[in-house]
Amino acid sequence: MSASFNSSSLSPDSPPSPIKILSKKQRRVLGVLVEKGITTPEYYPMTLKGLTAGCNQKNNRSPLSDYSEDDIASTVDELREMGLAAVVHTESGRTERFRHYVRKQFPFSESQLAIMTELWLRGRQTLGDLRVRSSRMHAIDSLEQLREELTSLDQQGYVRANGPLGVRGVEVDHTFYKPSENVVLTPLISGDSNSDNTRSSEKSGIYRRSDSVPVGSRSGSNTSTGVVADSHILELESAIEELQKQNVELNDRLQKAEQNVSQLSESMKSLRRELGCN
Secondary structure (H helix, E strand, O other): OOOOOOOOOOOOOOOOOOOOOOOHHHHHHHHHHHHHHHHOHHHOOEEHHHHHHHHHOOOOOOOOOOOOHHHHHHHHHHHHHOOOEEEEEOOOOOOEEEEEOHHHHOOOOHHHHHHHHHHHHHOOEEHHHHHHHHOOOOOOOOHHHHHHHHHHHHHOOOEEEOOOOOOOOOEEEEOOOOHHHOOOOOOOOOOOOOOHHHHHHHHHOOOOOOOOOOOOOOOOOOHHHHHHHHHHHHHHHHHHHHHHHHHHHHHHHHHHHHHHHHHHHHHHHHHHHHHOOO
């Protein structure tokens, strides 16, 4: 049974954080700090150079960006004022590093933290994509588990969807946009435009699922044909999900390789300076 999704309700047990809006740069920087802290802990807390590279990397980001180190430094300062980031000084005192405080500021479980991080980094996406990408940071074993986590996040006002979570193709997004960004989720489905329920759902952006039509009841179709079609669809979805997992794993390896190259480059520069080489 699919979890219900109602963006108009709030959880009485988990008061929402007062932080409800983040700029594009703030979302990107915060997402990168959380992601790298989990996937590449050996490079966390992050240097300004590493954080800038993480924000501008070509995979697992949407839209792509070209922020300067000054852009990122200013954004980190903004997040520090909000209590979402902090500076960490190394023992040598040469390089400042940065960490996040998302766990202190938001009531997210580890699964929810992974979900929100992916939404901050990539924006709206389907449930299948979101589950595969979030599982890079914390295992989400099924779509049902994802729906349960999303329902909780929705009740706290952190996410929204363009249709019921049990409908194929529904997309989910975070709610941290600035009003000036004017980001709207196009409804996936709608009911009778004359019904009170539909008008109420339109206001919140969440639509009720219309009554399902039994397979074979449509004109020109039969039950056996519908079952075969559904079987093929499930097989294709399973194959696509497996390919997505493999793609995520390859991207993860590429990220770690890039981090290793960057770290090696910094070590070589430091060694050259100590040896007095130009």
